[in-house]
Amino acid sequence: MLGNLSEKLQNILRQLRGKGRLSEKDVDVAMREIRLALLEADVNFRVVKDFIASVRERSVGEEVLKSLTPGQQVVKIVHQELTGLLGEKQSRLSLSSSLPAIMLVGLQGSGKTTTAVKLANYLRRQGRRPLLAAADTYRPGAVEQLRVLSESAGLTCYDQPGARPVEICTGACRLAEREGYDPVIFDTAGRLHLDQEMMAELQEIKGSLNPEEVLLVIDAMTGQDAVNTSVEFNRQIGLTGVILTKLDGDARGGAALSVRAVTGCPLKFVGVGEKVDALEPFYPERMASRILGMGDMLTLIEKAGAELDLEKARQLEQKLRRSQFTFDDFREQLEQLRRMGPLQDLVDMLPGAGLPKGMKQLPVDEGQLGRVEAIISSMTRVERRDPSIINSSRRRRIAAGSGTKIQDVNRLLQQFSQMQRMFKQIGGMGKRPQFKRLKKGKRGKGFPFR
Amino acid sequence: MNLLQRFKTGLTKSRQEFTRRLGQLFTPGEITPEFFEQLEEALILGDVGAVTASELVEALQDRARQERLKEKEAVKGLLVSQITELLETPVLNLETEPLVILLVGVNGSGKTTTAAKLAWIYRQQEKKVLLVAGDTFRAAAIDQLQIWAERAGADIIKQQPGSDPAAVFFDALNAARARRAQVVIGDTAGRLHTRANLMQELEKIQRVVNRSLEGQPHLVWLVVDATTGQNGLAQARLFNQSVPVDGLVVTKLDGTARGGIVVAIQKALGIPVCYLGIGEGIDDLAPFRAGEFARALLE
Numbered sequence: 001m002l003g004n005l006s007e008k009l010q011n012i013l014r015q016l017r018g019k020g021r022l023s024e025k026d027v028d029v030a031m032r033e034i035r036l037a038l039l040e041a042d043v044n045f046r047v048v049k050d051f052i053a054s055v056r057e058r059s060v061g062e063e064v065l066k067s068l069t070p071g072q073q074v075v076k077i078v079h080q081e082l083t084g085l086l087g088e089k090q091s092r093l094s095l096s097s098s099l100p101a102i103m104l105v106g107l108q109g110s111g112k113t114t115t116a117v118k119l120a121n122y123l124r125r126q127g128r129r130p131l132l133a134a135a136d137t138y139r140p141g142a143v144e145q146l147r148v149l150s151e152s153a154g155l156t157c158y159d160q161p162g163a164r165p166v167e168i169c170t171g172a173c174r175l176a177e178r179e180g181y182d183p184v185i186f187d188t189a190g191r192l193h194l195d196q197e198m199m200a201e202l203q204e205i206k207g208s209l210n211p212e213e214v215l216l217v218i219d220a221m222t223g224q225d226a227v228n229t230s231v232e233f234n235r236q237i238g239l240t241g242v243i244l245t246k247l248d249g250d251a252r253g254g255a256a257l258s259v260r261a262v263t264g265c266p267l268k269f270v271g272v273g274e275k276v277d278a279l280e281p282f283y284p285e286r287m288a289s290r291i292l293g294m295g296d297m298l299t300l301i302e303k304a305g306a307e308l309d310l311e312k313a314r315q316l317e318q319k320l321r322r323s324q325f326t327f328d329d330f331r332e333q334l335e336q337l338r339r340m341g342p343l344q345d346l347v348d349m350l351p352g353a354g355l356p357k358g359m360k361q362l363p364v365d366e367g368q369l370g371r372v373e374a375i376i377s378s379m380t381r382v383e384r385r386d387p388s389i390i391n392s393s394r395r396r397r398i399a400a401g402s403g404t405k406i407q408d409v410n411r412l413l414q415q416f417s418q419m420q421r422m423f424k425q426i427g428g429m430g431k432r433p434q435f436k437r438l439k440k441g442k443r444g445k446g447f448p449f450r
Numbered sequence: 451m452n453l454l455q456r457f458k459t460g461l462t463k464s465r466q467e468f469t470r471r472l473g474q475l476f477t478p479g480e481i482t483p484e485f486f487e488q489l490e491e492a493l494i495l496g497d498v499g500a501v502t503a504s505e506l507v508e509a510l511q512d513r514a515r516q517e518r519l520k521e522k523e524a525v526k527g528l529l530v531s532q533i534t535e536l537l538e539t540p541v542l543n544l545e546t547e548p549l550v551i552l553l554v555g556v557n558g559s560g561k562t563t564t565a566a567k568l569a570w571i572y573r574q575q576e577k578k579v580l581l582v583a584g585d586t587f588r589a590a591a592i593d594q595l596q597i598w599a600e601r602a603g604a605d606i607i608k609q610q611p612g613s614d615p616a617a618v619f620f621d622a623l624n625a626a627r628a629r630r631a632q633v634v635i636g637d638t639a640g641r642l643h644t645r646a647n648l649m650q651e652l653e654k655i656q657r658v659v660n661r662s663l664e665g666q667p668h669l670v671w672l673v674v675d676a677t678t679g680q681n682g683l684a685q686a687r688l689f690n691q692s693v694p695v696d697g698l699v700v701t702k703l704d705g706t707a708r709g710g711i712v713v714a715i716q717k718a719l720g721i722p723v724c725y726l727g728i729g730e731g732i733d734d735l736a737p738f739r740a741g742e743f744a745r746a747l748l749e
Contacts, residue, residue, distance in 0.1 A: 039500035042679030045491055108702060108730075109558030109675060138730075141594030148589035148611075192705045219558065223497035223679025225707035246557060249642040251681040274557075274587075367647055 022073065027059045030074040041252035041291045044227045047261045055081050079288050086257060086284035091241065091266035094212055095128075099176060100183040101169075101211035105202055105237060107229060108190030110217045111245035113142060115271055116187040117149040118279035119243075122269075123183065124155065131181035133172035134159035135205070136189035146187055153276045156181065165189070166205045173209055186211065193232035202237050213240045215268065218255055220247045226255035227262050234263045245271035248278070252291050256282075325420055327384035331376045334369060374402035375412050387413055480520050486511055489529060489748075496710035496747045499680050502717055506532065530744045533713060537740035539722040542669065542696045548580070548626045550634045550659065550668035554652060554693065556685055557640030559675045560701035560727055562591060565637040566598030567727065567735035572633045573603050580631035582622040583608035584615045584655065587639040595637055601732055605629065615639065615651065616658040623662040643688035656693045671697045671724060676709035686715045695719075701727035704734070708747050 031052050038048045059077050093102070102119065104112045113136065120130040132150050134157055136142035143159050150157035158172040169186050176184045186205065191198035206214060216230055216239050233239060242263075244256050247270045256267055267282040376384065378401030383390055390398070390413060399406045486507050493503035510532060514525050551568065553561045562585065569579045581599045583606060585591035592608050599606040607622035619636060626634045638655065641648035659668055672695045674682055689695055700709045703726050712723050723738040 036500055039494060040680050042497075042681070045494045107677065107705070109560055111558055139594070140597035141590040144593050145588070145590035152589075192702075194705060219675070219677070221556070221675075221679060221681040221685075222677050223682075223707070223711065224495045225497070225677045225705065226679075228706040229677070246642065249556070249644045249681065250684055251679075255679070367650070 022059055022062050024060050027056055027074065030059075031056050034074075034078055037292060038254060038257075041254035041293070042221075042223045042226070042258075043254035043291065044224055044258035044262070047227070047258050050261075051081070051085065051257075075292070079285075079292060082257065082288035082291060083285045086260055086287050087266045088284065090281050090283055091268050092281075093268060094240070095183050097212055099173060100213075101173060101186065101209055102183055102213040102215060103169075103186040103188065103202075103206060103209075103211040104215055104217050104243075105188050105233060105239075106190060106217035107192065107219075108139075110190065110219045111271060112136075112190060112217045113146050113149065113187050114274070115217050115243055115245055115269075115279070116146065116185050117153055117155065118271065118276055119269070120150070120155050120185055121153050121276045122279050128183065129181050130155065131172055131176050131184045132157040133169050133184055133186045135165040135168045135186050137163075137165055137168070138189040142187075142189065149276070165201060166208060169205050169209055183212075193229050193236070199232075199236045206237055214238060215240065216242045216259070216265070218242060218244055218259060220244050220253040220255060220270075221249065221251040222255040224258075226258045230259040230263050230265075234265065239263060239265045241266050241268040243267070243269045243271065244282070248272045252293065253287065254291050256287055257291060327376050327379060327387060327416065330416065331373060331384075334373055334376075371402065371404050371408060372412060375399075375404055375409055378402040387416060479522055481514070481522050481525055485522060485525070489526070492748055493710065493713075496708035497679050497682075498710035498747070499683070499714045502714045506713075526748060530741070530748060533744035533747065534740045536713065537716055537723065537738075537743060539716065539720060541722050541724050541738070544667055544669060546666050546668070548623075548631050548634045550623070550626075550636070550663065552584075552636045552638065552655070552659065552668065552670045552693070553673055553699070554638050554670060554689055554695070555640060555673035556642055556675075557588075559640065559673045559678075560699075561585070561640065561673045562594050562598065562637050563730075564673050564699050564701060564725075564727060564735065565595065565635050566602055567732055568635050568725070569599065569602040569604040569633075570732045571735060572635075577632040578630065579604035579633045579635065580622060580626050580629065581606045582619060582634060582636040584618050584622075584636050585639040586611055586613050586615050586618060591637070591639070598732070604635075605631065616654045619655055620658050620662060623659065643685045649688065649692045652689075653692050669696045670694065671699050672721070673699045673701060674709070674712065674715075676700050676703045676727075677705065677707040678709075678711050680711065680714070682711035683714050683718060686719055686721060690719055690721065695721050697722055697724040699723075699725045699727065699735075700738075704728045709743075710747055713747070 034055070035048055035052050038051065039045065043051075055078055058081070059074055062073065062077065095102075104116055104119075106112050116132055120132055123130045132146060132155060134143040134146045136146070143161075147157050147159065158168070158175055160168045160171050163171065165188060169184075172184050172186070176182060186209075188202060188205070189198070191202075193199065205211075214237060216233050218226060218230065222229070230239070230242070242256075242259050242265050244253060244267060247253055259265065260267060267284075267287070270280050270282050270287075272278045272280055375398060378398045379387075379390070383394065383398075395406050395409050395413075399409045402409075489510070490503045490507045493506060494500055498506070506529070510525065510529050513519075513528060513532075517528075519525050519528065553565055553568075555561050565581055569581055572579045579602070581595055581602075581604050583592040583595045585595070586609065589611070592611060596606055596608065605625075607618065607625050609618050609621070615638060622634060622636070625631070636655075636659075638652065639648075641652065643649065656670070670693050672686060672689050674685065678685070686695065686698070698712055698715065698721055700712055700723060703709055709726075715721055716723070723740075723743070726736050726738055726743070728734050728736055
């Protein structure tokens with residue numbers, strides 16, 4: 001696999017440190033690496049070619065800022081240009097007409113049905129009342145899938161057995177008008193951009209209902225073909241935006257850049273998981289970092305900000321200082337951590353440079369966390385407040401109750417008492433320990449239960 | 451109809467434009483310095499990957515020089531035969547009864563549809579086929595397979611949505627023995643290879659299947675979408691780590707994507723391709739032929 005690009009570039013260009021300006025030769029060396037990084041990230045070959053040409057032109061003769069090495073300077077330029085290409089700012093949905101509709105289109109298996117429900121859920125959280133229209137009448141079980149997903153999310157889904165997709169969408173719009181749903185989201189069948197008959201069907205839906213947004217749903221793992229798909233969908237139907245799905249894996253998502261470059265359509269959302277709330281607005285800068293393999297600190301910081309309850313954090317800090325940290329508090333901490341999403345995602349967002357080699361490949365064991373939670377939940381309230389009373393018979397009970405081994409319970413108790421001791425020391429100093437450690441640029445020992 | 455013909459029939463304007471652009475490259479004549487670059491470009495555009503493409507073309511240049519090839523056609527033919535050779539690893543065939551095939555892959559790659567198509571192929575051979583609805587996670591995946599099973603004329607073993615897939619497989623293999631099924635095709639939920647917990651779930655399925663078969667081997671096939679780019683290699687690598695993968699099924703080859711990532715997978719991991727998905731119909735699954743695939747890649 002290709003390593004961290006910025007790190008690699010810095011190695012190559014280390015010998016150039018101290019130069020005032022980037023020479024043509026310096027830039028050429030860097031461009032070869034960047035070309036490879038972009039191709040490995042699945043950016044389309046021709047898009048890469050154009051991109052490299054424009055970055056090269058901009059970089060040659062550029063003054064190297066004092067604070068940066070030439071390598072960093074090139075990366076910075078590339079990052080800026082990439083961000084620019086991906087669309088300077090975040091692009092919002094346009095839903096202003098009296099009855100707005102959103103049509104989702106794409107290839108088979110790109111994730112339209114899941115995305116439709118996620119999008120409806122997102123809009124509901126914004127105070128709207130969305131209606132889903134099950135217009136995929138081709139794939140066996142597709143209507144059922146949308147119905148089940150909508151129901152479990154508490155959303156309304158419209159379908160009309162035996163009807164044609166355009167009739168279903170029309171029916172949904174009528175229902176929306178009558179009962180005040182807004183907007184209507186059309187989940188259409190997956191189709192190949194080559195399939196004239198199927199593309200004509202989309203043209204018909206678009207022509208007769210005039211949806212305000214026509215969004216192409218595209219898999220983040222898509223390779224070079226993203227260009228053909230998006231150009232054809234755009235040419236034949238006319239797109240207003242793009243949603244990139246399955247970005248929770250390790251795909252770099254270069255397709256985002258290809259699609260944006262050849263269609264000019266803005267990316268609006270990214271799908272980041274299987275759950276109904278795993279849809280996020282698209283941020284060009286973060287995507288640029290990801291394509292370049294530079295980590296995504298911004299998302300991580302924002303996630304932490306949104307999910308950690310400040311009031312609770314303050315309470316916790318007080319408890320820590322008074323060394324009253326109990327298993328109840330600990331469990332709450334675990335829950336907060338979990339609300340930030342799968343741990344693996346959090347690890348992936350850390351930039352590679354700061355982490356020891358191999359760290360990125362370390363599978364973060366969600367099950368381990370679950371076991372810790374199970375152990376704590378198997379304790380009585382009294383035990384959670386005062387673990388010192390947990391004797392061997394209680395240990396056996398807790399292990400049986402949580403489905404773990406006594407050794408696991410022992411390990412947790414031991415680590416917990418270490419933690420308490422540590423907090424006691426820190427509490428005496430009256431400072432906030434985590435921040436101090438971060439500033440020193442060292443990562444803590446990490447999560448204690450591995 | 452062979453694969454190449456299928457590729458060629460029913461293609462619309464855009465496909466023709468696409469192939470025409472690449473086709474210009476291969477107008478007859480003597481090779482030029484740019485010719486090898488163009489070949490490399492064609493390979494990269496087919497998702498073979500930049501590194502693999504440049505390795506292939508470098509080897510090609512050496513051999514072309516050795517053999518003093520001058521004509522474009524001859525050089526291209528040499529590249530096709532090199533890729534063919536690379537892709538021609540024999541597919542592992544089992545003579546066991548029941549023959550058990552487990553389909554695994556990332557979300558949306560086409561596992562359920564492929565399961566149905568495979569069932570159809572074995573039904574054409576008059577075999578008794580049992581489908582296993584092992585995707586208990588995705589809403590309506592069981593219904594989808596049920597509909598396909600009826601179309602293919604295969605039995606299906608299923609449980610409630612949300613139940614433990616390993617338990618479904620345990621039941622299914624017992625049923626297969628009782629009903630004397632000759633072929634068992636297992637659908638599984640789509641999972642991203644980076645999800646450690648979901649990969650462990652897959653390992654558990656594999657353990658249950660192994661135990662239930664009492665040492666008799668079975669097959670695991672990874673279903674890869676032809677539009678997949680370089681991430682396909684990471685997919686193959688991690689799936690192969692969890693449950694050794696015996697073969698690949700490449701789906702959605704009826705579009706403009708070439709599925710070149712399997713060349714990189716084959717080169718890195720030596721996993722052969724078994725079948726190609728070339729349409730939405732139940733009979734749209736073709737046995738893999740390396741030569742045709744290599745030619746189509748450079749078409």
